[in-house]
Amino acid sequence: MRPTAGIAAVATVARARLAPDAVIDDHARLRTYECDGLTRYRVTPALVVLPETTADVEAVVTVCAEHRVPFVARGSGTGLSGGALPRADGVVIVLSRMRAVRELRLEDRRAVVEPGVINLDLSQVSTPGGYYFAPDPSSQTICSIGGNVAENSGGAHCLKYGFTTNHVTGLELVTAAGDVVELGGLAPDTPGYDLLGAVVGSEGTLGVVTSVTVNLVRLPEKVITLLVGFPSPDDAGAATSAIISAGIVPAAIEMMDALAIEAAEAAVRCDYPAGAGAVLVIEVDGPACEVDHELEEVQRLVADHRAFGTRTAHDAADRALIWKGRKSAFAAVGRISPDYIVQDGVIPRTALPEVLRAITALSEASGVRVANVFHAGDGNLHPLVLFDERVEGASAAAEEVSGAILDLCIERGGSITGEHGVGIDKAEHLPRMFAEDDLDTMARLRCAFDPAGIANPGKVFPTPRLCGEVPGRHRAGEAVHPAVASGEAAVF
Secondary structure (H helix, E strand, O other): OOOOHHHHHHHHHHHHHOOHHHEEOOHHHHHHHOOOOOOOOOOOOOEEEOOOOHHHHHHHHHHHHHHOOOEEEEOOOOOOOOOOOOOOOOEEEEOOOOOOEEEEEHHHOEEEEOOOOEHHHHHHHHHHHOEEOOOEOOOOOOOEHHHHHHHOOOEOOHHHHOOHHHHEEEEEEEOOOOOEEEEEOOOOOOOOOOHHHHHOOOOOOOOEEEEEEEEOEEOOOEEEEEEEEEOOHHHHHHHHHHHHHOOOOOOEEEEEEHHHHHHHHHHHOOOOOOOOOEEEEEEEEEOHHHHHHHHHHHHHHHHOOOOEEEEEOOOHHHHHHHHHHHHOHHHHHHHOOOEEEEOOEEOOHHHHHHHHHHHHHHHHHHOOOEEEEEEHHHOEEEEEEEEOOOOOOHHHHHHHHHHHHHHHHHHOOOEOOOOOOOOOOOHHHHHHHOOHHHHHHHHHHHHHHOOOOOEOOOOOOOOOEOOOOOOOOOOOOOOOOHHHHOOOOEOO
16 A cells, blocks of 8 residues: 555654664564554554654654644553554554653652653662562563553552552653643642543553653562462452451452463463462562561461462562462463453452352353453452354354453443553443443543544544534534444544
8 A cells, every 4th residue: 555645744754853773664564563462453554663752752743743644652562452553544653762761769759761661670770779660560571651651550569559540740741733741740749630640541542651750669678478279269259358358458469260370380380279269369568567467367367268278478589480370371371272362341349259250150151261360459350261263253252251241340330441441442342331421521531632533543432533523413404424424433
């Protein structure tokens, strides 16, 4: 396909500013960026650019705005909802070369970093001074801070320490018009509307983040990690509720069921308790005296719920091995299934046993296997729906089960996503949570930032909503926009 005049203009500006290898238009190389971690959706972009500075991003976005060329910001590409899926007629702005830690202000417990900085690297550079970055997605060894901001990522320790939004105090944003603006800063809060809160978790639909000011957390005096086996997920879920009800908030409570354990053992030999129907990875941290007391209480409470094979990490290496099984769970499922869907939904913690039983019933009725791995402490589920693409109808059956699990989450007062975002994968499910008026209000905010609709278009909302149209339903005698007539967009 020949590039449009807009794409050609973007390429010209990018070649004038960027390194020779930072502008990609060769089809074979473009395919590297055709999907993110959700590989079942693939689109080859028209152009890929790799800027190194905010000024580079500003220049590229400005020419995109002038020619109404859609663009998608991308980090490490580990997203699991298709949030970084390209447009065939658009540009992918890859931020992986923006990896500088601009400021490390330990006296203020702050760091100012570029979006390509790897999550774990931020903690490693902060650790010598006694601090770390608390949000820790399972992909933290490769995922980038910009992507964490886009999806409002969480991780195993979000139970105690919160999600990315709880640790971001400022942003530098290139708007869809190409303007560079500052939101927030070093202070914990700023007056006025919470535009910072609107951008965190907006999945790249409001502009391109080029710098992030984050809060750093003091390293705890003591950390204890336990691995506990249970006969069933019901027992593990009941133990989780008992711990939280007792007023204990561990740094993490993670659960894996038997199928997920099987996959992890095959992949990394994590030595989880044999015969367990479920395991919990429980971590308590803080002042030593507090940790010792909480550990005693946790051990008593899990024993009351038929715990067995309890193991306490003796050192950092043992702790890493316990976590290795949980952290590798998503990839490990490839050992027991050629294809799988990584789902993400949230339920009230007290509904865990009921929802897990319902997922088991769905699996048995459909013949589609489901492995459960999740943040038990806050009810954030990550069911892995297994299938074989080579078997006719298997993919469709897996999609049906995956959607039914999200319906279960909504019915029990939960959400269709906890940390993976909506992207393109769950856009059709959004109306199950929100009424049309709710969706229209969200779209008005998006249009205020991006009236041309060029920043990561086609994501989050089930259909594009047209900016600049007269609100309200169509009245007889009025012309109908062609996109509305075709069903490609909705008027609000």
